[in-house]
Amino acid sequence: MSTADLAVQPEREAAPGGARPGAGLSPWQLAWRRLRTDRLAIASVVVILVIVAAAIAAPAFAALTQHGPDQQFTTAGLTAQGLPRPPGARFWFGTDDLGRDLLVRVVYGARISLLAGVVASVLAVAFGTVVGMFAGYFGGPTDSVLSRSMDVVLSLPFLLFAIALVAIVGPGLWVSVLVIAFFSWASVGRVTRGQTLSIREKEYIEAARSLGAGSLRVIFIDILPNVIAPVIVYTTLLIPASIAFMATLSFLGIGIVPPTPDWGNMISESLQYYKVAWWFVLFPGLALLITTLAFNLLGDAVRDALDPSTERIFAQR
């Protein structure tokens, strides 16, 4: 569904001030109004903002606690038996197996997760949208080639392929981000292609073309604004998937390599200590879960706001 169609959607809540509901509002204003009154969406945004703030302020956490993210406290940070220390006054989240401050590491881990999740999703969505619009607009052999490439990418066993790739190029942040983006663009491309196929037949496209607009102009000026709504929804739902993907790669030892803290590699390290140090698993795990939950809830709410005709998946009013 395009944003142009959204304007005629019946408005759910009455507009303030007794005005005719939804009168004179753009589809975006309508969507914003729906989103604003959605308590779950607001709560998710607040949670995400807190996580973003913590990630930005990570050096402040390190400065305040005077514990660097990779700094090992072999005496204060470990018990007499050399095991991780439980949460306490000095180490709020406890320490890990090397006597490092888990609070500081979890906060630094948020930087990697958010960065990887957002950058990979934006790359995938940008590329997928352009490919999808080209395939849908030009049709014919262009469409065949682009659609088959999307089919091929969607048929790849991505985790195993990622393992093979990383085994050859070696692990790292940017390799992982590219790998995640590479395996995510095709589904965006498919959705955009479908949208473009139907928009292409509309009269205003014909009008633009008869006025002499070139293909690129039609694609980016006339079609793009009308496929942007599903693309935005897709982006918000792709971010938590990418964050989980990144953590999974790190967990398997092919994403972020220690000592750089990442929620995935922290949980991987904690696996040997879960019997004696629950906090070692709990805090990175909780951080990861809360982040993906918040983004999924927000994505669901954004979908609902932009396209009220689809069924809300996770929340009911």
Added chain:
Amino acid sequence: MALASFLVRRILLGVLVLWVISVAVFALFFLAPHDPARLLAGKEATPQTVALITARLGLDKPVVVQYGEFVGRLARGNLGYSYYNSEPVTHLIVSRLPVSVSLAVGAAVLWLLIGISAGVLAATRPRSVADRLVTAGSLFFYSMPVFLLGVLLLYFLFFRLWTSGVHLFPGSGYVSLLASPLQWARYLFLPWLTIALGSAATYSRLTRSGLLDVLGQDYVRTARAKGLSGWRVLIVHALRSALTPIVTQAGIDLGIILGGVVITENIFGLPGLGALAVQSITTQDLPVIIGIVLLASLFVVVANIVVDLLYTVLDPRVRVH
């Protein structure tokens, strides 16, 4: 015949996918900053030995010839030899396959059971407490990365139970189905649950929304009016038409399940293909990794074709073209 030509086109697409993957995988071999002959020869090999092995592997031939030989070997089912212990890759894969298949099939059965029954429960009592619980549970498990769920299950259902004296689920290991079906299921239960809970979330959502669409329709009312029992209407009439998206999803999920198996096998110490793949990263054992990737890709391709065929069986309205 429409169905036959459809099938041929699907198989051709599958072959195309596999061909692209074989080229990609072959390219990986070449781009890799490694020398297979040197790896095979060992650390203290003389240059002569390395040259001998290079010639025997055909690595001194032109790239195109090498690709031809690579495809020729693949066609005969030869995946090459492990750099690590020189075992044929096919042997390694065949010896690990039962573990991964046991894990995958059991998990799939479990997630379909959990997902569809939760979806039915939610759809037949919309907006009830049960519905809300199913919805919240779906969101929770859907957002939970598989490895995190695995670690949590390991902690609570193995370790906490074990320390309180209940030795119900083992934390690691594998017993063959042929040796003892009961032990097989006991050892695999937590790994099954790890994969199943996350996937079940998708199925409960699909079942719920599919059923809600259908339950209000005239033919369901007619079936009720005829005096059919609630369950009969639900299962025979309503669930059947809600099944198409579920089957699509099941095909996709089963196709990529070898990927999901990687994580679970590593957490629960199961000696399957996924564990082999991850071990092979550390030993830089490219032939083994590539063999597993090719097998997994074949899985996806076959699963896609089966789903497309199932469509036409499940829903005769689907036009084959």
